[in-house]
Amino acid sequence: MEFPKMFRVKQELEGPMLTDIPGAVRDTIRSLRLHEKVKPGQTVAITSGSRGVANIATITKAVVDEMKALGLKPFIVPAMGSHGEATAEGQLKILAHYGITEATMGCPMKSSMEVVRIGDVKGLPVFCDKNAWGADHIAVVARVKAHTDFDGEIESGLFKMMAIGLGKQHGAEHYHRAGHQFSYAEIFPMTGQAVLDSGHVLFGLATVENGYEQTAKVQAVLPKDFGPVEKALLIEAKAWMARIPFEDIDVLIVDELGKNISGAGMDPNVTGRASVQKPAGKPRVRQLIVRDITPEAEGNAIGVGFADLTTQRLVRKINYVAMNMNAITSGVPDAAKVPITLENDREAVRTALGMIGLIPVEKAKVVRIKNTLHLTELDCSEPLAADVKAHKRLSAVTEPKPMTFDGSGNLPPF
Numbered sequence: 001m002e003f004p005k006m007f008r009v010k011q012e013l014e015g016p017m018l019t020d021i022p023g024a025v026r027d028t029i030r031s032l033r034l035h036e037k038v039k040p041g042q043t044v045a046i047t048s049g050s051r052g053v054a055n056i057a058t059i060t061k062a063v064v065d066e067m068k069a070l071g072l073k074p075f076i077v078p079a080m081g082s083h084g085e086a087t088a089e090g091q092l093k094i095l096a097h098y099g100i101t102e103a104t105m106g107c108p109m110k111s112s113m114e115v116v117r118i119g120d121v122k123g124l125p126v127f128c129d130k131n132a133w134g135a136d137h138i139a140v141v142a143r144v145k146a147h148t149d150f151d152g153e154i155e156s157g158l159f160k161m162m163a164i165g166l167g168k169q170h171g172a173e174h175y176h177r178a179g180h181q182f183s184y185a186e187i188f189p190m191t192g193q194a195v196l197d198s199g200h201v202l203f204g205l206a207t208v209e210n211g212y213e214q215t216a217k218v219q220a221v222l223p224k225d226f227g228p229v230e231k232a233l234l235i236e237a238k239a240w241m242a243r244i245p246f247e248d249i250d251v252l253i254v255d256e257l258g259k260n261i262s263g264a265g266m267d268p269n270v271t272g273r274a275s276v277q278k279p280a281g282k283p284r285v286r287q288l289i290v291r292d293i294t295p296e297a298e299g300n301a302i303g304v305g306f307a308d309l310t311t312q313r314l315v316r317k318i319n320y321v322a323m324n325m326n327a328i329t330s331g332v333p334d335a336a337k338v339p340i341t342l343e344n345d346r347e348a349v350r351t352a353l354g355m356i357g358l359i360p361v362e363k364a365k366v367v368r369i370k371n372t373l374h375l376t377e378l379d380c381s382e383p384l385a386a387d388v389k390a391h392k393r394l395s396a397v398t399e400p401k402p403m404t405f406d407g408s409g410n411l412p413p414f
Helices: 021-030 056-069 088-097 130-134 158-165 168-178 184-197 223-240 312-316 320-330 345-353 382-390
Strands: 005-011 043-048 073-078 115-121 124-129 137-143 201-209 215-221 248-257 284-293 309-311 340-342 366-369 377-381 394-396
Touching: 005 382, 021 056, 021 201, 021 215, 043 056, 043 130, 056 073, 056 137, 056 201, 073 088, 073 130, 115 130, 115 168, 115 184, 124 130, 124 168, 124 184, 137 158, 158 168, 158 184, 158 201, 158 223, 168 184, 168 320, 184 223, 201 223, 215 223, 248 345, 284 312, 284 345, 309 312, 309 345, 312 340, 340 345, 377 382, 382 394
Parallel strands: 043 073, 043 137, 137 201, 248 284, 248 366, 284 309, 309 340
Antiparallel strands: 005 377, 005 394, 115 124, 201 215, 366 377
16 A cells, blocks of 8 residues: 655744743732731642643742742642542652652642542532641642633633642542533532632632643632633633644544643544543544553553554553543543554554545545644645645645655654
């Protein structure tokens, strides 16, 4: 079988970019006049999640420094539901991957899977990390973005961090199970609001990223303003979000998935695949290949089940304990189902091209991306040349060349 000729495309993305992140964090926090709400010597728990948030170590350190400037005693709590194999040590290891340690942050790290039941809302118990609940104050730090599993006015951000992040494995499992009776668009706001109503939250710091996965905005917010601020920031986040700029794709090749790329491994907002309470969207993809897993994911291949084909290379790296725990906690077993597994990339692409109906190889619309987070460059097959030329934010930077494979039958690095 012949393979398509591919050419490299650059995509111009949208959104501003902060140049002085520590300064921006400092200024927005100081605008809240928190010195009027705290007493020197009080403790404050600062949340830190498991996602690959841009500049998260820099942002977190800036928050720590501001808390110290207020005379407070900050410490960091991993707020990531069941991630890190639902162990205290595993969650600290994830934060260390992002450069967040006691040494780099200059404050203690308190990791535990223990939670406190702090109330109930509509029959749902509300949980909070025991260490965070024991502090005088909680500072909620979270990125606002489109959620992978549902659409709503509030999706992934401050409210999710309070509900799922601080709820740890116990809360995350409970809320995901509740998703069979409620929509997540209801669960996150109402459980997060219960945490706010407790009076323990001092402030939130929301971050928003541009299409280049760089920090575009940081905004500190008082508890009373969490709702309207997060709704407004989500609109901006969606406007700046990077996407694949085609409506129909015959074969989509994704080089890597991982929890550091997306909570779903591969973001359905990018692949167009249906996910939990989110219907299928665009692009419409006939066959999806995922080639590998990121080192940072440490074998958690959650999301591999939304691909049609994968490789033995990826499957050999799967940490089934971590992946299965993630799938069970979220109540989405399909995300952990291993798809048809081929020996190498050549066989995966060959198989995919054989499952797109009567479309000949030379007319197949094939797109290759590094992952669903980094979309400034794409490889496209020749039939997409006209689409690229007509798109104001796309430009071809190479001539079409035959798809090549190395001696092991694998594609070269992206």
